[in-house]
Amino acid sequence: METRAGTPPGLLAAVFPAALLALWWGATRDAPDGLIPQPGQVLHEFLDLAGLLGNNDSFSGTLWANLLASSERVFGGFLLAAVVALPLGLLIGQVLLVRRMLDGTLQLLRPVPVTAWQPLFLILFGLGSHTALLLVTLGCFYPILLNTVFGVRNVEPRLFEAAAMLGVSRAAMFPKVVLPSALPGIFTGLRLGLGFAWVVIVVGEISGVSTGLGAMITDAREVSRTDVVIAGMVTIGLAGFLSDQAILLASRRLLRWSPQHGG
């Protein structure tokens, strides 16, 4: 649905968060030391986490190191997943033999959530940051794989006919028609995958690592620092939002031709 002309979209997008903030503020206004901190307290803690205030508690100034650690695992896991899932997805989509060989297994493993894999990963790969990274990889893997397969399998049949009558050989169909047709699906997969990576990272950092936003939130909960917990949540939200914007920017450039993607 189209919004009415004249209302700036940025303003509209701000209405709901502002209402939430007001609700939060109203609910905690009379309880400065309650279980839920006030918005102002969280903002204060956020600035202290970023090292901008000198509170000198055990969390002060730790935000950047934790954000960096989580980002490394998110992008490392994401890249690893893309490197495996993209070629595999192209193969499964294009080659019937590979599809018949792998499809059953992959469909069977797909419903198993990342949280269920975590204990096994800890046993297999031990405590440490590579287990968190591999969990992220697993989390990104299916969205990228399935959307790539979907993209390859859903090429408009007319385009094969058009290419064939213009002189494209069977072997050249893949680079000439399939790959460009599948690109929007691939980008959808990458976008979903990276979004999911930020979800999984918190699970991956709950145990076994001492750095990362997930570890920070877990530590803060153990010492009842709910202000740190919420500041950490906000940080994850912002980081996920920014990395999503980066992928959107790339897809707008590469998919200028697509009315659904082009800016």
Add this chain to the structure above:
Amino acid sequence: MAAETLMADRRQLAAAGSPVLQVQAVHKRFAAAGGEVEALRAVDLAVARGEFVCLIGASGCGKSTLLRLIGGFETPSEGQVLMDGRPVTGPGPERGMVFQDYGLFPWLSVRRNIEFGLVARGRPRAEVRTTAERFIEIIGLARFADAYPHQLSGGMKQRVAIARVLANDAAVVLMDEPFGALDAMTRERLQDELLSLWSSTGLTVLFVTHAIEEAILLADRIVVMSPGPGRITAEVPVRLARPRDVVSVPFNDLRRDLAALLHGPAP
């Protein structure tokens, strides 16, 4: 006018000589839910070089199937299709196809769509560029050369679809109700443009339509088909001078005759 008639006659003569396309005793059956469907029965057709032939008939008469057989997208159950005397075994650039839904590559600009066939066949870069430039000019889309298909109107898309097969050296252009999805004004303009392209080149056109008026306006010869099973029931030469006047008496006589062939005589 006399010259026009003479030209039509020469095309008829050429048809008797060495046809560019021959459809010989072609049957086509499709597997369907309740057994087999006979789409075409005993179809024979010859098209002369430079001839403009319209295939006309009610839906289900197999006119599109016949076009797709000639295009090489389907294979006959019996009989054969010959292009320049050689059997057709699949789609190829010498038989360019223009689809009703355009079939443009959405990720390529107008220019790249027109260049597509030439690039696919490994033509030298300089030739690709000049040929594309020439056809962009011919179809009047110079301002839209770098636009993507979704930014074009239906008429513009169909111009690009025609240009890309002509740029790719198609000797025969197969058109499957190419103007069926366009509004009346655009359709008339594209009919004119197609005729002038055809008369300025040695092009052979096989054009499927269900519109009687369109067939009379365009064709040297109209091939009438009937359903159940699909077959050719009449071939009607159109000996009217071009440009044809759709409100003239001979045009209307022909329209009445064709309507009778298609739907039975008027009461």
